[in-house]
Amino acid sequence: MRDASTIVTRYICEFACNVYSKALSTENLQAVFKRSGIFPISPGKIPMESLLPSTVYTEPQDTGNQATIEGGIELPAPETVKEKAVKMLKRKEQKLKETKQKNKGKLRKIN
Numbered sequence: 001m002r003d004a005s006t007i008v009t010r011y012i013c014e015f016a017c018n019v020y021s022k023a024l025s026t027e028n029l030q031a032v033f034k035r036s037g038i039f040p041i042s043p044g045k046i047p048m049e050s051l052l053p054s055t056v057y058t059e060p061q062d063t064g065n066q067a068t069i070e071g072g073i074e075l076p077a078p079e080t081v082k083e084k085a086v087k088m089l090k091r092k093e094q095k096l097k098e099t100k101q102k103n104k105g106k107l108r109k110i111n
Helices: 004-023 026-036 078-102
Strands: none
Touching: none
């Protein structure tokens, strides 16, 4: 009689390898980048809240502690942040396109 755990262990590596290879296929990775709006850039897919800079934490005034930062930090208007983010993402996209064009036709080694 065969030990059932031996059979499962024997095939689990093959199964895991197949799943891993399919999950990290070129088509899958490209689809994820496209769906998320990272490449090609789709500014509407990236929530503007995620592009805003961090804000300074201020303690409530009733604690009796002295404030270490008076007045806090002034943040630029959200439109300014949005414009900067879109420009940055477009520069990144252009750089990726240039790199892709430069490497077009070159074969890559796969380890």
